[in-house]
Amino acid sequence: MSSITTREAPRGFSAAEYMTCLTGIVWREGLRFLHQRERFVSALVRPLVWLFIFAAGFRQVLGISIIPPYETYILYEVFIAPGLMAMIQLFNGMQSSLSMVYDREMGNMRTLLVSPLPRGYLLFCKLLAGTAVSLLQVYAFLLIAWFWDITPPPIGYLTVLPALILSGLMLGSLGMLISSGIKQLENFAGVMNFVIFPMFFASSALYPLWRVQEGSPYLYYLCEANPFTHAVELIRFALYGQINWISLAVVATCTIVFMIGAIYAYDPSRGLARRGPAGGEG
């Protein structure tokens, strides 16, 4: 083969090409997000309903003792704010996966996957893009929450960023992993019931785990095993300039495992191939 002159020599891809690809994917995701204003509004309204209504109602029911990272007695609103930030990312991650199922049905996924860059890298870019969108939502929420007297130390807004990126990647890759198993768009309601709600409620988002332990030790173990709990705790501590090492380790490990799983599931010889022809067969 090498003697044949018309064959193109392999030249690989430069770092600049990788970077262009990443910025292109993030840029497109951002544009699409801006075009879907309802999505932005609902992404904001959901946690705000919890904050304004649920938290106000439960303030008297649930007393919060002083637990790290808090140094004083806090209002219930302050306690659930990190949980709601993680909830924004949970929904966003699942919504990105929904859009991947949609893209796959509509064929948009094909334009992404015929890029010559390695498929694992393309999916990673897609995850980063989804995470970037979730950051916009979270910071918009924090801004509104600030007026509601949820005022973490100013440095917290910065230190929470790496935590949010990591938790966003974890929840996004979980969504991607799930999306590879969803055959049709309609099945997404099942994701709501079987993924989002259990993950959210069996976590430390709404109540401190010591409270859960008093009520039901089994539920406590379930909450401890829930990666979402650790995403919440990672964000909670980071918002106050601290690192929860156990949560960091759990979230980092889960991110890697979910991401490898998602990339494996989207491997052409496995995930997509088993599903039969996408789009019209003809």
Next chain:
Amino acid sequence: MTSPAPIAEQRETSQPDPAAVPALSIDGVSHAYGPRRALMDVSFNVQPASFTALLGLNGAGKSTLFSLITRLFGIQTGRVGIFGHDVGKSPGEALRLLGVVFQPRTLDLDLSLTQNLLYHAALHGISRREAAARSVELLNRIGLAERAGSKVRDLSGGQMRRLEIARALLHRPRLLLLDEPTVGLDVKARADIISHVRQLVSEQGIGVLWATHLFDEIMAGDDLVVLHQGKVLAQGPMSRVVAEAGAQDVNTAFMRLTGAQVMPGGGA
């Protein structure tokens, strides 16, 4: 899985030129969806600067073949090469020489024409500045330059197809695949697209694989591959395929080869 392991035999190519690497070489490719076999030992080549029509009814396996060439599905048996690069082993090198227009529309409807092109360019690692210049050039060529900033949603079906072809050419591929690109278009839009693609073959030397079930899109000088129920029934220059089938035209030749009932009006 259940597909047999065919012996990759050397087949006669339509334009015997031993020095040239084919733009696309399909070699002993079989594919099965579970127990259903979609492709059986398919082999053919597409030469550079040639127009090869892949003719088959719906369900013949054309889209499966396209999905294999574009790495959407993994290749189970056989080999697919693009200018000598194995799609399975070095997909990056293979895919960068390939432009594709899929049968379903794959544009972002809410983004503008330019934004769609820039996104695609980014996926190929083309820098923003270069991409912007190429977009202007391509939009000019397809006569949509003044629509550059409008949303794709506002385009007609034919304009969307033209945009998709422009997009497929953005990274300057040397092989272009089109999967039934004229389906659902009116006569004028169809003619525009066919003549544009033929121009690409004659002027830029791009190898084209054009999947279709419309006989009137095939011309005398084209190469023809007849795919039926996952098997290649005939291949070669159109005139030879027609002659070997003992027919006067493609329509009759196809009917004789496949035993299919061909509907009047040139379509199948």
